[in-house]
Amino acid sequence: MSGAGRNGAGGGGSRATMQRVAAAAGVSPMTVSNTFRYPERVQEETRARVLAVAAELGYVPNLAAGHLASGSSRVVGAIIPSIRNSSFYRYVRGLQDAAAEQGHEVMISLADDAEQELAAVRTFMGWRAAGIVLVGSEHHAETAALLRAARMPTVETWVRRGAIDMCVGFSVEEATRQMVRHLVARGRRQIGFIGYSGGVARRFADRLAAFRDELGAAGLAAGLDYMAHEADGFAAGKQALEALLTRAPGLDGVICATDVIAGGVIFACQRRGIDVPGQLAVTGWGDYEIASEIVPSLTTVRPRTRDMGRTAIELLLSGREAGGPPPPPRDVGFELVCREST
Amino acid sequence: MSGAGRNGAGGGGSRATMQRVAAAAGVSPMTVSNTFRYPERVQEETRARVLAVAAELGYVPNLAAGHLASGSSRVVGAIIPSIRNSSFYRYVRGLQDAAAEQGHEVMISLADDAEQELAAVRTFMGWRAAGIVLVGSEHHAETAALLRAARMPTVETWVRRGAIDMCVGFSVEEATRQMVRHLVARGRRQIGFIGYSGGVARRFADRLAAFRDELGAAGLAAGLDYMAHEADGFAAGKQALEALLTRAPGLDGVICATDVIAGGVIFACQRRGIDVPGQLAVTGWGDYEIASEIVPSLTTVRPRTRDMGRTAIELLLSGREAGGPPPPPRDVGFELVCREST
DNA sequence: TTTCCGGGTTCCACGGAAACG
DNA sequence: CCGTTTCCGTGGAACCCGGAA
Missing domain, CATH: 3.40.50.2300 (Response regulator)
Structure with missing residues (x-):
């Protein structure tokens, strides 16, 4: 920690204070303060001189001190x-x-x-x-x-x-329900859900519940879900798709917790020769830029x-x-x- | 009570100060200070009491005041x-x-x-x-x-x-040169470069120069480059690919300034039925996660x-x-x- | 303008308790 | 057994820089 000088010398580098600027510009500290906080209160000529000196010394008002004095940050x-x-x-x-x-x-x-x-x-x-x-x-x-x-x-x-x-x-439940209804309306019958496990898992709990509920309301089985490790982005999609296909070879729809997972699913489908959306419909979440560009482009939820x-x-x-x-x-x-x- | 200070403003809401904590804990302000900055200096029992009071009051030492006093942040x-x-x-x-x-x-x-x-x-x-x-x-x-x-x-x-x-x-020039040599070694002869225009353009100037220089050294023409608008991510790839193909229908290699542009190029190729890498080799920059997952996976530069x-x-x-x-x-x-x- | 804080830190002085002679 | 040194937890005073009356 280079026990640099007791005071200043090292570290922050800036030794410039309002006082010094004031002295160098031949005005009072108050004028310097006003120059920065209320420029219109200071005559243009004076202000210019103060600013010039400040620039030369590399002075910027100390926000810590200002905050302390004014009580508001x-x-x-x-x-x-x-x-x-x-x-x-x-x-x-x-x-x-x-x-x-x-x-x-x-x-x-x-x-x-x-x-x-x-x-x-x-x-x-x-x-x-x-x-x-x-x-x-x-x-x-x-x-x-x-x-x-x-x-x-x-x-x-x-x-x-x-x-x-x-x-x-916004209502993630409602968005999830709309997704499910959308897939069901498209004739999908074996629909899975892919989320993340780990620390963020609880963020997806509501969605998973809505997913199950809405599938049930449509008279479909709702046991297909997979939580991927959260550190994996695109890779999570691949991993999840494999797991879901093993459990349900007839899988024809999958709702993903993020566009990135959905992208991973699509990439995995390309490698396995699965036609999207022919064999498998895929939805994302977030409307990241990739959603509109990937082939095929992605049905997704766009939050504001x-x-x-x-x-x-x-x-x-x-x-x-x-x-x-x-x-x-x-x-x-x-x-x-x-x-x-x- | 809420507007305790002269200027309430509602601001931070926190009226907890070292003084108050000290008073409530029955110690001097100094002891509170020490409790937070040098816990080992304060007896465990005292420290526990101070911390308990602090937690109750929602007190956290004021860093602005601290930095002001100590002169180092x-x-x-x-x-x-x-x-x-x-x-x-x-x-x-x-x-x-x-x-x-x-x-x-x-x-x-x-x-x-x-x-x-x-x-x-x-x-x-x-x-x-x-x-x-x-x-x-x-x-x-x-x-x-x-x-x-x-x-x-x-x-x-x-x-x-x-x-x-x-x-x-790291040396972007050297990385660019290696990219060019890599493509040339793979038999590519009409190689283009895609970067961004706008505020970030100068960041790519060195790369473009290295690209041209290395192509020249290989005895190839080096006039194929396109600067896409920087706000476009993946879309920039599409736009650039179209422009380059118009100018050079025989384009067989393209070096992109980012993996995102390269991803956009690949998506565009998928839409146009261009085989990558068969007809066109594509390289990215950055080794973003998508680089390893996209189909086909992307040759790229991985900076540390x-x-x-x-x-x-x-x-x-x-x-x-x-x-x-x-x-x-x-x-x-x-x-x-x-x-x-x- | 001048003066007086604001909230905390640094440095040092203080005093009680334990250790020593 | 008592006086003295040492140690260590604690408290006091002087600021830090800028804002407001």
Whole structure:
């Protein structure tokens, strides 16, 4: 750790403070402060001089000090489980755009499991973020306790029932039911479901239940499901397809928990010479970009991820009374996109 | 009660401070501080009591205040241009893992253009981050000026020549040359190159030059290249393939700037009935997961993205003397992965 | 403008208890 | 047996940088 100087010298590098800039520019510290926070309050000439000196010294106002003095930080923390797929991209863009409109910044932290998520929550709380956005409603017990005890404004996304504070999502049950009805209407009779096991498994529990329920309602058997290891993306599809075909050689439809799994299924079908959708109908989830490009293109669920991001910020920065009841869950809806694979 | 402070604003909601925790636990603020920063200095019994009270109040030490007081932050800012593909995932994991080992946190900010990148740099500098990691060497002029003036430790990644401070990457020229030689050795004679235009175009300039140079060295014509619009992922491949085939109906090999473009090319070939690799050899870049799963699987370049992330952190936290010369660029290498598509 | 914090850390002083002579 | 040293947990004072009255 290079015990660099007691103070400054090493590390952060920036020795520039408001005082120094003020001295160098021949103005008072207050003027420097105003130059950055309320430029219109400072005469143009003065402002230009201050900015020039600041640029020369590499000075940027110390947000930590500002935050401490003003008591409000303009940072929103977003914790996401993975950046491997494009729907999170749109989601994060939604967060950032909406936050920027209100003069806030979004900081992102990646967390693959509940443990890491908790650590990230601690950090954001340490920064006294204006709010925190999580994905899903499965968290470390301590995460929920901490956020609630601190009354940190929190939004859980991608789910319709939050466990902590506010939430925004869409009905995965309804989407799953529509998928099943779609396949049944296309004449499919032996339909399987592929999800992920592991830490994210519970995220798929509702879908699996809806899948079974709707199949039952259609008078079809509902025992065909397979949970692939979550670390496998496309490979999960291959693995699952093999398992399902062993159990049900007459399988003629498969509902996948993500477009990536569905893509893996399609690739596996290409290798095994199975015709999609002739022999097997395949559906995905998420409407990632690959869904519209793969051959055959993929029937999938398109959630309004960008809206979800925007709505999360809206909820977070709505300025609800601390202690007041949380606003009701928001539903941004989804859309069934039918393509060649069914 | 909620608006305890002079300016409520509803903000963080957390009114828990060290003082309050100390009072509630019947100890001095110092003991609370020690409990969190140097647990071993505090007697176990006292520590347990403090932690219990802290949990109850939802108290987490205020990092802004801490950083202000100590003059050093344990945050590394990473700015990445996109989270649409899996190589950034591994890269970010590398950053986070390495940072965690040294007790640091990585905060991520997404920036699609130089303007946004500069804003993110400002924010991280405002928080007095311990260091900043950027992607590429194409930045806003002010970005470089600011970072240098403030002596902010900075690492540029994915490139071998940095413009600011330190850098880590691998030789894209050498990788491109190997690709070309690989295709030529496979008997290809009309080889095209597909990259992206727009803001990221310059990132591909070196590759394009190496492509032309190596083709020339092989005695082949090197006029076949196409820059697709960067917003298009897979679709760019389709678009580019059509353009190239129009110009060169005998096209028998194509080098793509990313696996996603290559995937798009393969999908387009499937639609047009072009046999890959029979009629057309296709190569990608990045070894995203799809490369090994798509049919046919993709010959591609596998950069050591995870190592790149780790190395970036290593450089950043190496504790170099402020003002000293930056360490030489680091090369983490790459690997040519040959698969079915060639 | 000046002054006074905000919330925490660093450095050092304090005092009780155990160990030593 | 008592006085003194050592150790260690705890608390006090002086800041860190910028915002608001």
